[in-house]
Amino acid sequence: MIRKLEGRGAIITGASQGFGFAVARAFVSEGASVVLCARNGEALELARAELAAQATPEQIVAAQTADVSQPADVEKCFVFAQRILPRLHILVNNAGVYGPKGPIETVDWEEWVKAVQINLFGSVLMSRAVLPHFKQHGYGKIVQLSGGGATNPLPYISAYATSKTAVVRFVETVAEEVRGDHIDVNAIAPGALNTRLLDEVLAAGPGKVGQAFYDRAVKQKAQGGAPLEKGADLAVFLGSAGSDGITGKLISAVWDPWETLPSHLSDLQQTDVYTLRRIVPKDRELEWEAK
Numbered sequence: 580m581i582r583k584l585e586g587r588g589a590i591i592t593g594a595s596q597g598f599g600f601a602v603a604r605a606f607v608s609e610g611a612s613v614v615l616c617a618r619n620g621e622a623l624e625l626a627r628a629e630l631a632a633q634a635t636p637e638q639i640v641a642a643q644t645a646d647v648s649q650p651a652d653v654e655k656c657f658v659f660a661q662r663i664l665p666r667l668h669i670l671v672n673n674a675g676v677y678g679p680k681g682p683i684e685t686v687d688w689e690e691w692v693k694a695v696q697i698n699l700f701g702s703v704l705m706s707r708a709v710l711p712h713f714k715q716h717g718y719g720k721i722v723q724l725s726g727g728g729a730t731n732p733l734p735y736i737s738a739y740a741t742s743k744t745a746v747v748r749f750v751e752t753v754a755e756e757v758r759g760d761h762i763d764v765n766a767i768a769p770g771a772l773n774t775r776l777l778d779e780v781l782a783a784g785p786g787k788v789g790q791a792f793y794d795r796a797v798k799q800k801a802q803g804g805a806p807l808e809k810g811a812d813l814a815v816f817l818g819s820a821g822s823d824g825i826t827g828k829l830i831s832a833v834w835d836p837w838e839t840l841p842s843h844l845s846d847l848q849q850t851d852v853y854t855l856r857r858i859v860p861k862d863r864e865l866e867w868e869a870k
Contacts, residue, residue, distance in 0.1 A: 582608075582609045582610030583609040583610070583815055583816075583819040583821065584606055584609040584610045584611035584669075584815060584818060584819055585609070585610035585611075586610065586666075587610070587611045587612070587666075587668040587669060587818065587819075588611065588612045588613070588614075588639075588660070588664035588665060588666050588667045588668055588669070589606055589611050589612070589613050589614070589667070589668065589669035589670070589671060589818060590613075590614045590616060590656065590657070590660045590667065590669070590670050590671065590705070590709070591603045591606065591613055591614070591615055591616065591671040591673060592616045592617070592645070592647050592656075592671065592672055592673050592674035592701070592705060593616070593617055593647075593673040593674030593675060593724075594613075594615035594616060594617055594623070594626060594642075594671075594673065595615065595617035595619055595622040595623040595625070595626045596617075596622060596626070596774075596775065597774035597775055597776075597807075598673060598724070598769055598774060598807055598810060598811070599615075599617070599671075599673040599674070600626050601807035601808065601810070601811040602671055602673060602810075602811045602814045602815075603615055603626065603630055604630060604633070604811070605808070605811035605812060605814065605815050606669075606671075606814075606815065606818070607630050607633055607634050607638065607640060608633070609815050609819075610635075610638070611638070611669070611818070612638045612639035612640070612664055612665070613630070613638075613639070613640055613641070614639075614641050614642070614643055614656070614659065614660040614663065614664065615627055615630070615640070615641070615642045615643070616642070616643050616644070616645045616647070616656050616674070617642075617644065617645070617674070618644065618645070618646050619644075620644040623642045623644060624642060626642070627640055627641065627642040639663060639664060639665075641659070641660075641663050643655065643656045643659045643660070646697075646701075647672075647674045647697060647701030647702070647704060647705055648693070648696035648697045648700055648701045648704075650704055653701070653704040653705055653708050654708060656705075656708075657705075657708040657709060657712075661712065666716070667709065667712055667713075667719075668718065668719060668720060668818070669719070669720040669721075669722065669818040670705055670706065670709045670719075670720070670721045670722070671722045671724075671814060671818070672701070672702040672705055672706070672721065672722070672723045672724060672746075673724045674697060674698075674701055674702075675697060675698045675701075675724060675739075675742075675743075676693075676694050676697050676698065676739070676776075677694070677736055677738075677739045677776050677779055677780070678690060678691055678693070678694025678695075678698075678736070678738030678739050678742075679691055679694070679738060680735055680736055680779075680780070680783045680787040680788050681735055681787050681788075682735060683737050686737075686738075690738075691737070691738045692738075694738035694739060694742060695738055695741065695742045695745075697742075698738075698739065698742035698743060698746065699742040699745045699746055699749070702723055702746050702749065703749060706721055706749075706753060706764075709721070710753075710757065710762070713757070713760065713762045714757070714760050714762070717760060717761050718760075718761045718762065719757075719760075719761075719762040719763075720762070720763050720764075720817060720818045720822075721750075721753070721762070721763070721764040721765070722765060722766075722767060722814050722817045722818055723746055723747075723749075723750050723764070723765065723766040723767070724746075724766070724767060724769070725743050725744075725746055725747050725750075725766040725767065725768055725829055726743055726768050726769065727743075727768065727771070728740040728741075728742070728743030728744060729743045729744045729746070729747045729766070729768070729829065729855070730768065730829075733792070734789050734792070735787060735788045735789050735792065736788060736792075744855070746766065747766050747829050747855055748855060750764050750765060750766045750827065750828075750829070751827045751854055751855065754826040754827030755827065758826065758827075761823075762826075763817070763822060763823065763824070763825060763826040764826055764827060765817050765822075765825065765826060765827070765828050765829070765830060766828070766829040766830070767810060767813050767814060767817065767829070767830050767831075767832055768829060768830070768831045768832065768833075769805065769807070769809070769810025769811075769813070769832045769833075770804070770805025770806075770809065770810060770831070770832055770833040771799050771804050771805050774807075777796055777799060777800060777804065780792065780793065780796040781793075781796055781797065781800060805832070805833050809832045809833060810832040810833075812832070813830065813832040813837055816837060816838070817830075821841060822840070822841070824844050824847075824848065825840055825841070825844065825847055827854065828847065828852075828853035828854065829853050829854065829855070830853055835853070
C-alpha cells in the first residue's frame with residue numbers, strides 16, 4: 580500500500596504538542612520526512628523522539644527550535660530543513676497563540692502585538708522562506724491553520740480573531756500569486772479542539788473571555804471536542820498529490836466534504852466557494868434600493 584506522503588518532505592511549525600504534533604504524527608504515518616519546529620526545545624525533542632520511533636529507516640524525523648515571529652529563527656529553520664531533507668514539498672503553518680484575553684481597550688498591548696506576530700507574521704515569514712524553493716522545483720504545498728477566529732467574531736480574544744482572519748486572506752492572495760507555479764496554498768479549520776488553548780480559556784474564566792464563550796468551552800471540555808485526527812487527516816490530504824490544483828481555500832475538517840473535493844476541482848477553481856467574502860443584501864433575499 581502506497582502511503583499518501585511517501586517520499587515527501589515537510590516543515591511543521593508548532594509541532595511539539597497539540598494539533599501540530601497530531602499533524603506531524605499523521606505525516607510520519609503517511610510516509611513523510613519531517614522537520615518539527617517549536618519554541619520549547621525540551622518539548623520539541625520529546626516529540627521528535629516519539630515520532631522517530633514510529634518512522635521507517637528511510638524517513639527523516641528532525642527538530643529545530645524556532646520562534647516563527649523572528650526572521651532569523653525562520654531562516655535558520657528553513658536552511659536546516661533544506662539541508663537535512665532530500666527535498667522540501669510541504670510547509671504546515673501551525674504555530675499559534677490565543678494572545679491576551681479581555682476587552683480590546685484593557686488588554687496588554689505588547690501581548691496583543693506578539694500574538695499577531697506569531698499567528699500572522701510567523702505564517703508570512705515561513706511562507707516567504709519556502710516559496711523560492713517551491714518555485715525552483717515547480718511544486719509545493721502550504722497548509723495554513725486558521726479556525727473559528729476567521730469565520731466568526733470572537734469577543735475578548737481579538738488578537739487571535741484578527742490574525743486568523745488575516746492569514747486566510749493571505750492564503751487567498753498568495754494562492755493567486757503562485758497559481759502558475761503549481762504551488763497550492765490553503766487554510767484549514769480543524770474544529771473546536773481540546774488543546775492547551777481551550778485550557779487557557781477555562782483558566783481565564785468568564786470575566787476575561789465572556790460568559791457565552793466560557794460556557795461553550797466548559798461544554799466542549801466535557802464532550803471532548805473535535806478529534807485531532809480529523810484535522811490532521813485534512814492536512815495530510817492538502818499535502819498530498821491528491822489535492823493538486825485545490826488552492827486558495829479555507830476548508831473545514833469537520834463540516835466540509837473534503838475527501839471528495841478532487842471530483843469538484845473545476846467548480847473550486849472557478850467559484851468563490853470556501854473563501855472569505857462580504858455578504859450583500861441579495862444574499863439574504865433583501866432588496867435595498869439606492870437613493
